[in-house]
Amino acid sequence: MKTLSEIISYNKKAKLLSYNQEVKIAILSNIVVNQIDHPLSMMFFKMGIKPHIVFGEYDNILQDAERFSSVDVAIIFWELQNLIDGFQYLGASYTEEEIDNLVNKTESELRFVFNKMENTPLVLINEFNTDPFNSNLVNQNAIDKVCNQLNMFLNSNLPSNFRILNLHRVISQISFEKSFDLRNFYTSKALYSFDFFKKYVEYVNYFLASRFGKVKKVLVLDCDNTLWGGIIGEDGVDGIKCDTNNGIGKVYYEVQKIINTLFNQGVIVCLNSKNNLNDVKDAFDAKQMPLNFNKIVIKKVNWENKVKNLIEIAQELNIGTDSMVFIDDSDFEINLVKQELPEVETIQVPKDIYFYPLVIRKALNQFYNLNFTKEDLNKSEMYLVEQQRKKLQSNFENLNSYLETLQLQMAITVNEETTINRVAQMTQKTNQFNTTTLRLTPNEIKDLMETKDKYVFSFSLSDKFGDFGISGAALVSILNDTAIIDDLLMSCRVLGRKAEETFINEIFKFLKKKGVNNCQIPFILTNKNKQVEEFFIRSNFVKVSFNEEKSLYVSQLKTDKDLNIIKVKYEKEDSRNKEKCM
Numbered sequence: 001m002k003t004l005s006e007i008i009s010y011n012k013k014a015k016l017l018s019y020n021q022e023v024k025i026a027i028l029s030n031i032v033v034n035q036i037d038h039p040l041s042m043m044f045f046k047m048g049i050k051p052h053i054v055f056g057e058y059d060n061i062l063q064d065a066e067r068f069s070s071v072d073v074a075i076i077f078w079e080l081q082n083l084i085d086g087f088q089y090l091g092a093s094y095t096e097e098e099i100d101n102l103v104n105k106t107e108s109e110l111r112f113v114f115n116k117m118e119n120t121p122l123v124l125i126n127e128f129n130t131d132p133f134n135s136n137l138v139n140q141n142a143i144d145k146v147c148n149q150l151n152m153f154l155n156s157n158l159p160s161n162f163r164i165l166n167l168h169r170v171i172s173q174i175s176f177e178k179s180f181d182l183r184n185f186y187t188s189k190a191l192y193s194f195d196f197f198k199k200y201v202e203y204v205n206y207f208l209a210s211r212f213g214k215v216k217k218v219l220v221l222d223c224d225n226t227l228w229g230g231i232i233g234e235d236g237v238d239g240i241k242c243d244t245n246n247g248i249g250k251v252y253y254e255v256q257k258i259i260n261t262l263f264n265q266g267v268i269v270c271l272n273s274k275n276n277l278n279d280v281k282d283a284f285d286a287k288q289m290p291l292n293f294n295k296i297v298i299k300k301v302n303w304e305n306k307v308k309n310l311i312e313i314a315q316e317l318n319i320g321t322d323s324m325v326f327i328d329d330s331d332f333e334i335n336l337v338k339q340e341l342p343e344v345e346t347i348q349v350p351k352d353i354y355f356y357p358l359v360i361r362k363a364l365n366q367f368y369n370l371n372f373t374k375e376d377l378n379k380s381e382m383y384l385v386e387q388q389r390k391k392l393q394s395n396f397e398n399l400n401s402y403l404e405t406l407q408l409q410m411a412i413t414v415n416e417e418t419t420i421n422r423v424a425q426m427t428q429k430t431n432q433f434n435t436t437t438l439r440l441t442p443n444e445i446k447d448l449m450e451t452k453d454k455y456v457f458s459f460s461l462s463d464k465f466g467d468f469g470i471s472g473a474a475l476v477s478i479l480n481d482t483a484i485i486d487d488l489l490m491s492c493r494v495l496g497r498k499a500e501e502t503f504i505n506e507i508f509k510f511l512k513k514k515g516v517n518n519c520q521i522p523f524i525l526t527n528k529n530k531q532v533e534e535f536f537i538r539s540n541f542v543k544v545s546f547n548e549e550k551s552l553y554v555s556q557l558k559t560d561k562d563l564n565i566i567k568v569k570y571e572k573e574d575s576r577n578k579e580k581c582m
Helices: 004-014 034-046 061-067 087-093 096-116 142-157 167-174 182-188 194-211 232-239 247-263 277-287 306-317 331-340 353-367 379-393 399-406 417-429 442-449 499-513 530-538
Strands: 022-029 050-055 073-077 122-126 162-165 218-221 268-274 298-302 324-328 345-348 409-414 454-463 466-479 482-490 518-523 542-546 551-555 567-570
Touching (some): 022 061, 034 194, 096 142, 162 194, 167 194, 218 306, 232 277, 247 353, 306 324, 331 345, 417 454, 482 499, 518 530
Parallel strands (some): 022 050, 022 073, 073 122, 122 162, 218 268, 324 345, 409 567
Antiparallel strands (some): 454 466, 466 482, 518 551, 542 551
16 A cells, blocks of 8 residues: 555646546545545546545535535545534433434435435445444444434435445454544544545445446456466366365355356456366366356467457457456466556455455456446347357458348437436446547436437347347437537447447437437547547548547538448337437
C-alpha cells in the first residue's frame, strides 16, 4: 500500500494528464471523512477518469442529499456513533421507547435521502455498524438494537440506484486497531484512520468500475498448478490433483467451482497454457473437473509466448486487453505480462496454495456487474456459437454471400420499458462502438423514454445459429426538423454483419416519418472507439465541426433501400403515442 505522501505525489502528476471522462463524486457524512479524498482520487486516475470530489457539510446529510442529487456518484457515511452526540455511551442505556423514537426519526431521514437522490446514478451507503465501541461486548445493548433495526430498514427499502456497503468486511481485512482513530473521533469527530480509507476505496472500486464501464469481461487461465496441482507433461493425467480426495486436490477443486460461478455472470473464460491441447482435454475428461472444457471459449494451449496469446484472444473476442484478468502460477509469466501488457490485471497463484480460493474469490470482484441482464446469462454460449460462424465464414470469399447464409434477423424496439436495464448496462460497458460513451443508469434511460421528443431505440439480432440478444441502442432527441443521436452504441459481437448500417438506416426511416430532415451525431474520440469514425465515413456522414475532444457528424437522412441482408421487424410500438415504429 502506498503512503499518503506517495498518493499525493501520484495525484499531482495524474492531474496534469488529459482525460476523455470526468465525473463528479459527492461525499455526504455525519462525521469527518476528508481523508478519503486522496485514495479515492488516485483510484479514479488509475481508471483513466478525472474525478471532481466534493464534500458535504459536516452532519448535514439531508440538505446535502438535495444539493448533490445531480452528481455522478454519492458516497454516504451515516455513522451510528454520531446519530446524536455521545450516542456511544448515552445509547447503551436507552429504553425501548427511546430506541423506537431514534429508529423512527432516522428511518424518516433515510426516506428523505432516498427520495431526494432517486435520480442520482449511483449512491453507495454504508451499513450501520457498532464495531468502534461494541465489538468487545458479550451481550447486546440498546445500541446494537438500533443498529439491527436500521439495517433491516435499509435492506428492505433500498432504492435500485443505491448499494449497501458492508464495513465489517473492510475492517476485518486490516484489523480493528488499524481501522479506527478514536483519539481523532473524540477531538474532531474523525472516526476512521487513513489505512481504513485506503482499504475502503479498494472495496468501492468494484462498484465504481462497473458504473463507469471499467469492469473486466474475460478471465484467462493457465493450466498446470493453476487449474490443477501438478504439471501434466511430467506427472501425467493420473498424477495431477483436482478432486476432493486430498488437501491439495480440494484446493484446486474449490477454485474451479468458484470459477464456474463466473459463467453464470456472463464472464468469458479462456485458457492460455504452454501444453499440448490433447493432454489438457484428456485431463478435463479423466478427472471430471468442475469446469466444463466445452464451455471454455478460447483455448490457446500451445507453446507460444503467452503475451502473444493474450493479444490474439483479445482480437478474436473483439475486446480490449484492458478487459482481461490473467491468472498464472509462474513468476516469469506474470512479470512478462505486467511488462508487456500492463493494462491486463494479473493474479499470481499464491505460494501457500491454501490461500488460493480466497485469492480467486477476491478476483470475482473484478467482474462485478451493477446491472445483471438475461444477455449476461448466455454470453459464453454466444461466443462459442460465434466460433461456428467463423468456421462457416472461412468457406466464403465474399462477405455478403456469407451473411446471406446466416439468415440474419433484426428486431427493433422504440421506448420499450422491458429493454431499460439492458440498454443502461450497454451504456456502462460498451466502449469500442460507442459514439459518446455516456454512462447512464436504468432510471436515466426510463426518464428519456418518458420525455417528449426523445426516443430510445434498441435492437436484438439473431441468425440460424442463435440469438445475440439486445446488442445495440441509440438515444435520439428531436428538435424541430433536426434529430440528434446523443449516443449510438453496439456490442462488439454483432459488428461486421451490416448491423450498424441496417440499424442507422431504420432509425433514419423512423425520423423521416416524424418530419425530420437532418441528423447530427456528436462523437467523442477515445482510445477505443476509432471504428465508429470509420463507420461514419462508410455511411457518408459529413464532419462539420471538431476539436481535439469532440466532433460533430451530420447526415441528410438518406436511406438505403438495397440493405436487404438483414430482415427487419419491429417488436413494439412507442407506448407514448401508439404510433407504429416503422
